[in-house]
Amino acid sequence: MRPVTPSPGRRETARVHEVRRLRDMIRTTIQRDGYPGGLLPHESELMAGHGMSRATVREALAMLRADGLIERTQGVGTHVVTATVTTGLAEAHGAVRPTADGLLDRRMRPRVLDRTRIPVPGTVAERLGVPPGTPCLRLEYIGLLDEEPLLVATNYALYPEAERLGDSPFTTDWYALMATAGADFGQSEFVIGSELADPLTAGMLGLRPGAPLLAMEQVIYDPDGRPFDVAFIYTRSDRMRFVSRAVVAARPPGA
Amino acid sequence: MRPVTPSPGRRETARVHEVRRLRDMIRTTIQRDGYPGGLLPHESELMAGHGMSRATVREALAMLRADGLIERTQGVGTHVVTATVTTGLAEAHGAVRPTADGLLDRRMRPRVLDRTRIPVPGTVAERLGVPPGTPCLRLEYIGLLDEEPLLVATNYALYPEAERLGDSPFTTDWYALMATAGADFGQSEFVIGSELADPLTAGMLGLRPGAPLLAMEQVIYDPDGRPFDVAFIYTRSDRMRFVSRAVVAARPPGA
Known part of the structure; x- marks a missing residue:
């Protein structure tokens, strides 16, 4: 087991933990658009509001600047430089109608990279419960919001669902395409993790290699419980x- | 807008995309424990099963090796070196009873880092809808599975719920603690993203700095809709x- 804390003395360790906690608090506030006008409070306000020293506040801000979330302008202050869209996971599942503030209310636009009929690759075939080589439609696209890339998704869809997916106009999001194509859904399943962007994916998403991505593997079932689509989705978590x-x-006590 | 594809010719670009797609497929198979005995198929099988060249298969495996997911042993083959636990998000919400294969069926053990009464920090106070300085319990712990760190969580819990949380034995997971403490819940909300591990967090979780983490901000409400707990949770996504x-x-067509 590696050590829980770095080597410096206890007081310094406690301070480093305070920096981390403050960074976490400010970061989530940025991500839920919690600073009016995107302007962070002054250092002195952050110190008073969190009971922390100036050095701690400055270090937390330096970490957020290094992550590209905030910038400091001389004479103006520190402001947020990212815009994070929060989307309901239920919407991402297609389980509820999209809301206007999420990603899926006709706000997204796809840039199609690939839409070809191929033999379903072995690993995906297993997931779909079909013999390798069964035909599938590979539909790969970059999801854009305001012309900026947000995600890249690679779908492997079986026929007959894929038949109509191959030709229908794909102008907004996946579920709109599926609805246009007349496909019937049952359950949707996401396995959620995170990965670092490789150079190719980073290039597609306008990120630096090594940036954090939310990684989602989705399996979509038909109403009878037959899986007909596997998708690999990587989103810009910034x-x-x-x-x-x-x-x-x-939960009963002791359970 | 940065370029979608790197500079080399079209054939090379197509091949790099194939490497990425194969890496994605193998990676999710590893993560759902899909290779019997943790042993990957031979290169030739991966080539045949996915219709890809030897060079493509080798590059995809090299990426997974670099990420620390697999290792190659001369004369034995390529095997998986990580063990991923998949937990239902509904369980993580505390919305359903934990299952034996997830993380929350008394399998986890906490190493408490901090359990002190403090004035609630300004940013969290806002989220909880209380004046800054209201007392709260800060409960911070590393979640261990088989003595290996999996996550670090920092909770800020308001009183009266925090009263009992401060003294009750904390031996497995957060919900078990809450049940023991007799707290009543309403809704749980997660905001899910991903972040890179800073050096301190990396040290706590036994990772290298810059490793990808799943980042979850949780807000827990009482049955009347009053938020009483905010938590910052970072998990090892490997x-x-x-x-x-x-x-x-x-969804009706065109909706």
Whole structure:
């Protein structure tokens, strides 16, 4: 097991933890657009509001600047330089109608990279429960919001669903395309993780290699429980977040 | 807008895309424990199964090796060196009873870093809708699975809920603690993104700085809709994934 804390003394360690906690708090406030006009409070306000020293506040801000989230302008102050769109995970599943502030209310535009009929690759065939080589439609696109890339998705869709997907106009989002194509859905499943952008993906998304991506593998089932689509989706996490809500169940003590 | 593809010719570009797609497919198979005995198929099988050249297969495997997911042993083959736990997002919300294969069925053990009563920091106070300086319990811990760190979580919990949280035994997971403390829940909300591990967080989680983390901000409400807890949770995405399921709603064409 590697050490929990770096080597310096206890007081310095405590301070480094404070920097991390403050950075976390400010970062999520930036991401939910919580600073009016995108302008961060003055250093002295951040110090007072969090009970932290000037050095701690400055270090937290320096980390956020290094991550490209904020910039400091002499005489003006520190302002947010990213715009994060938060989309309901239920919307991303296609389980609820999209809301106007999310990504999926006809706001997105796809740039299609590939839309070809291919033999389904072995690994995906297994996931779909079909023999390798079964024909599928590979539909790969970059999702743009305001002409800026937000995500790249590679879908492998089986026939007959893929038949109509191959020709229907693809002008906004995946679910709109599916609706246009007349496909019937059952369940949608996301496996959610995070990965670093490789140079090619970084180039497609306008990021530097090594930037963090949200990685989602999606499987879509038909109403009878047959999986007909597997998608690999990578999103720019600096520009988009997902929100998930659920009601916590009572759990008996000791359970 | 930065270029979508790197500079080399079209054939080379197409091949680099194939490497990326194959890497994605193998990576998710590794993460869902899809290779029997953790042993990857031979190069020739991967070539045949995916209709790809030896060079493409080798490059995809090299990327996965560089990411620390697989290793090659002379004479034995290529095997998986990570173990990923997949946990239902509904379980992580505390919305359903934990299953035995997830993280939350008494499998996790916390290493408490901090459990102190502090004035709630300004940024969190705003999220909780209370005046800055209102007392809260800061409960920070590393979540361990099989003695290996999986996540670090910093909770800011308001009173009266925090009263019992401060003294109750904390031996497995957050929801078990809450149940023991007798707290009543309403809704749980996660905002999900990804971030790079800073050196301190990396040290706590046994990762190298710059490794990808899943970042989750959680807000927990009481049954009356009053938020009483904000948590910042960072998980090792090489060791844990979340799965979310929903039924896709029919969407009329053109909607």
